[in-house]
Amino acid sequence: MxxxxxxxxxxxxxxxxxxxxxxxxxxxxxxxxxxxxxxxxxxxxxxxxxxxxxxxYVAPSWPAPDASQQFHLDLTAEDLDAAEKEVLALGATVLDAEDRSRSWRVYADPAGHPFCVCAS
Structure with missing residues (x-):
């Protein structure tokens, strides 16, 4: 229990x-x-x-080998390209989305928290 x-x-x-x-x-x-x-x-x-x-408040650094990102959210989406367009339009910024062969992309929300959009 x-x-x-x-x-x-x-x-x-x-x-x-x-x-x-x-x-x-x-x-x-x-x-x-x-x-x-x-x-x-x-x-x-x-x-x-x-x-x-x-x-x-100080936003976490990503990637930062000498500092912790504290936490991150993994969100899932069926279409990574469509999801990327929408989160960027809402104010997210790209942290690591260059490798289009991967099944995830990393962004920061408007306050700087890292989050991933992962293929569902």
Whole structure:
């Protein structure tokens, strides 16, 4: 029997509403609760993300052999090229998408968190 269940994954960021809108659009989710320093997003499948304002937030470096990326999200998509167009239009930036033979591409969200879009 588990001790606990995962409730929500929380990402620190400078502007919670802005980042929540980005992930709600990427995941096809909706904002379900918002305060000045905390915003919740419900994604399809019952998954939840939250975004917490963090004064002094510094985005992780990727790749950085001397620093940790802290964490990253792996998102899946049927069409990597179409997904790339859409995440870039929403404000993502490319970190490592040059190798088109791989089954994943690496981006940063608007607050600088790395995330991958992987072939489903």
């Amino acid at each position: 588990p001790i606990a269940q995962l409730g929500v994954v929380v990402l620190d960021c400078p502007r919670p509403r802005e980042l929540a809108e980005f992930y709600a659009a990427v995941l096809g989710g909706s904002i379900t609760g918002a305060e000045e320093d905390w915003v919740d997003v419900a994604a399809p499948g019952g998954h939840r993300l939250a975004f917490q304002q963090a004064p002094g």
